[in-house]
Amino acid sequence: MMHPAPMIGRLWIAGEWQDIGSGEWLSRSPSDPETIIGRFPIATPEQIDRAIATARDAFPSWRRQSRILRAECFDRLARLIERDTDSLAQLMAMEIGKPLSECRAEVIEGLHMVQYVFGTGREPIGQIVASEIPEKDAFVRRVPKGVVAVITPWNFPFAVPLWMLGPSLLEGNTVLFKPSESSPAVGQRLVELFLEAGFPGEVLQLLHGADAVGERLVQSPVVQVVLFTGSAAVGRTIMQQSAGMSDRIVAAEMGGKNAVIIAADAQLEMAVNAAILSAFKTAGQRCVSASRLIVAESLLARFTERFVATADRLRIGNPLNPQTFYGPLIHAAARDNVLRYNALAESEGAEILRRGGPIQPSDAPHGYFLSPQIYRLDSPKARCLQEEVFGPHVGIVSFRELPEAIDLANGTDYGLSLAVITESYRTMRLIREECRFGMGYVNLPCIGAEVHLPFGGVKRSGNGHPSAAGLVDTVTHRIAWTVNHGESIRMAQGLTAEVP
Numbered sequence: 047m048m049h050p051a052p053m054i055g056r057l058w059i060a061g062e063w064q065d066i067g068s069g070e071w072l073s074r075s076p077s078d079p080e081t082i083i084g085r086f087p088i089a090t091p092e093q094i095d096r097a098i099a100t101a102r103d104a105f106p107s108w109r110r111q112s113r114i115l116r117a118e119c120f121d122r123l124a125r126l127i128e129r130d131t132d133s134l135a136q137l138m139a140m141e142i143g144k145p146l147s148e149c150r151a152e153v154i155e156g157l158h159m160v161q162y163v164f165g166t167g168r169e170p171i172g173q174i175v176a177s178e179i180p181e182k183d184a185f186v187r188r189v190p191k192g193v194v195a196v197i198t199p200w201n202f203p204f205a206v207p208l209w210m211l212g213p214s215l216l217e218g219n220t221v222l223f224k225p226s227e228s229s230p231a232v233g234q235r236l237v238e239l240f241l242e243a244g245f246p247g248e249v250l251q252l253l254h255g256a257d258a259v260g261e262r263l264v265q266s267p268v269v270q271v272v273l274f275t276g277s278a279a280v281g282r283t284i285m286q287q288s289a290g291m292s293d294r295i296v297a298a299e300m301g302g303k304n305a306v307i308i309a310a311d312a313q314l315e316m317a318v319n320a321a322i323l324s325a326f327k328t329a330g331q332r333c334v335s336a337s338r339l340i341v342a343e344s345l346l347a348r349f350t351e352r353f354v355a356t357a358d359r360l361r362i363g364n365p366l367n368p369q370t371f372y373g374p375l376i377h378a379a380a381r382d383n384v385l386r387y388n389a390l391a392e393s394e395g396a397e398i399l400r401r402g403g404p405i406q407p408s409d410a411p412h413g414y415f416l417s418p419q420i421y422r423l424d425s426p427k428a429r430c431l432q433e434e435v436f437g438p439h440v441g442i443v444s445f446r447e448l449p450e451a452i453d454l455a456n457g458t459d460y461g462l463s464l465a466v467i468t469e470s471y472r473t474m475r476l477i478r479e480e481c482r483f484g485m486g487y488v489n490l491p492c493i494g495a496e497v498h499l500p501f502g503g504v505k506r507s508g509n510g511h512p513s514a515a516g517l518v519d520t521v522t523h524r525i526a527w528t529v530n531h532g533e534s535i536r537m538a539q540g541l542t543a544e545v546p
Contacts, residue, residue: 052376053231059093061247067093071254073230074272076143076338077364083141086230089256093134094262097251101193101220102268105465109190111216116216121245123162127153134204134235139365141231142200143373143413144328145375146366155205159497162515163212167260172524178539181532188522190218191295192270195263199275200376201227204512205423207236207339209501210273211250213517219271220249222263223263227256228376251255251490256452258468266299267291275299275333275513278434278460278506285509297511297520299502301434302462304492305455308349309468311390316489317467318352323491324465325440326418329372333507334463334485337435340454343444344433349440350422354400357418363407374413375437375440381414386436391430391441396421402438432506434460434527448473452480462503484508 051539067087070089075081089097107114127134135149144152170186174470196210203225214221220420223231237252239475253259264272264284281298288294306324308317324336341349365373375381381404402419407413418438423431431441445451455464455477464483466475474488484503485495495501498515502508511520530536535543 049150050315052082053084053234055084055230055234055254055387056228056252057087057089057250057522058237058241058247058250059097062249064093067254067427069448070229071227071256073118073141073228074414075140076354076376077140077410079412079414081140082511083137083445084231084234084253086234089253091262093169094253094259096265097222097253098193098266100248101222101251104246105192105220106189108220108249109245109341110432111349113171113216113218114167114259114413116218116295118158118166119243119245120164120167120212120216124157126239126243127157127160130239131157136366137235138204138229138232139373142203142229142376143365143375144201145370149330149365151204152202155497156208158513159205159208159212159516162497163216167216177528179532179536180532181530181536182431183529183531185527186528187527188217188518189523189525191521191523192219193222193268193461194219194271194273194521195222195224195269197224197225197263197272197274197276200226200228201328203232204236206275209497209514210517211240213270214273214521215249217518217522222251222253222269224253224255224259224263228253228539230254237422238409241533246280251365273517274519277301295511295520297502297513297517298509299462299513300507301334301436301460302503302507303309303338303432303434303458303460304334304336304463305335305340305465305494307464307466308339308341308345309451309470309473310344312342312345312404312467314348314352316375317349318356320467320489320491321353322356322360322463324493325492326357326372326438327493329375329416330438330440331376331436332493334495335436336463336465336492337440337455338431339440339442340446341442342451343446346442346444347460350399350446354443355421357400357420361420362405362415362417364410367409372438374410374415375412380437381416384416384419384435384439387430387433387435387437387439391419391421391428391439394423394428395425396423396428396430396441397443426454432458443459448476452477455481458502459506461505462507463492465486465490484512
């Protein structure tokens with residue numbers, strides 16, 4: 047394990063770097079907690095308020111800037127990300143424990159978002175529609191909302207912020223960015239790239255810290271949009287606190303209890319590989335990770351045997367090792383939470399097919415590593431099959447007929463991601479029409495989103511405002527603009543225009 051010098055953490059507020067806050071937060075590597083990635087100041091209430099005021103004051107001039115010129119900032123940003131792809135991936139692997147290959151893929155995903163945003167800079171920002179009155183022209187235009195708070199998770203510290211920062215800034219909003227306290231180094235590096243790309247220093251503020259920082263942003267009436275990815279509990283609190291602000295909109299992506307449905311006609315090798323990737327990529331620490339495998343009874347024995355044998359072969363260890371399939375849990379509390387769910391599954395009557403627990407890989411013996419837990423349980427209302435675990439923990443549930451599989455897939459409070467493995471176009475269509483989800487996949491894992499598609503869910507997984515390409519309608523609002531070219535007033539619906 048490399049031990050680079052710790053990063054000097056800084057806040058970016060009102061066009062200035064600040065290295066003093068209310069205290070200091072240490073970012074530690076989950077692969078080796080003795081390795082300090084950086085020391086980061088925690089923003090004070092006064093610093094947060096100054097950042098909010100700066101974003102408010104910078105909004106009028108930023109929104110008046112040419113949309114094409116705003117887009118050209120993203121073109122420059124894309125080139126910088128390409129230049130720094132390898133160093134960004136290495137920093138991410140060190141800070142959050144995701145394997146280097148996954149980190150590099152995430153940087154490329156962030157790059158794709160930046161390229162997508164640049165490409166939309168010259169696209170239309172509205173529509174021309176017909177009026178009832180021939181002398182009138184009617185237009186619909188998108189205009190920016192104002193000040194946007196972006197609160198992001200640790201597990202995708204580069205791509206997810208860019209899903210939110212990109213559309214927000216392109217459309218003319220100003221942004222208050224609070225990265226996760228578990229990945230502040232990647233968040234800071236991202237802001238440094240924005241500034242190097244030539245974005246005006248006042249349109250983007252960087253605020254390090256934990257819950258108190260996010261809470262102060264959410265409580266401010268100046269903030270007109272909150273973009274949040276994280277737990278359902280926190281997302282619900284943000285929406286409740288925002289409900290009294292009539293001009294506030296919240297886009298919240300709040301996790302999932304995702305499933306892979308493996309139909310009786312599934313190709314076995316594809317089914318096993320899709321299930322392994324869905325359940326254990328990133329140690330199951332994705333909001334779209336599968337913690338339920340819904341398997342046709344006729345295929346159950348063969349699938350289970352192959353799935354468990356494949357899980358036994360997974361290499362777990364140092365994220366910088368190119369042979370590693372998955373790395374550590376993000377911190378001790380996350381590891382302990384998964385262990386509690388492992389024990390809960392057994393107490394709820396599960397048949398343990400592969401017992402998961404703490405391990406000490408030879409190439410990273412001090413990190414928060416867990417081996418996969420796999421179990422069989424046909425009690426769909428059991429807590430372990432209902433609650434989000436966020437770790438290498440998966441249950442196998444069987445079904446006989448497809449309607450039963452659909453009921454099982456829909457039978458949780460979440461609705462984020464879903465995959466089905468089948469050779470039948472009729473099965474594909476029925477799953478698409480009857481299951482409730484935000485992102486669906488056929489003969490693929492339930493992970494692997496692309497930036498030009500909306501990213502979000504239903505029920506406890508989201509509130510109808512998807513991220514990535516779907517975010518534009520959240521960070522703008524549509525206005526109607528009607529122009530009369532006649533020499534007198536004529537009204538729609540036959541309304542009289544006579545004035546006594």
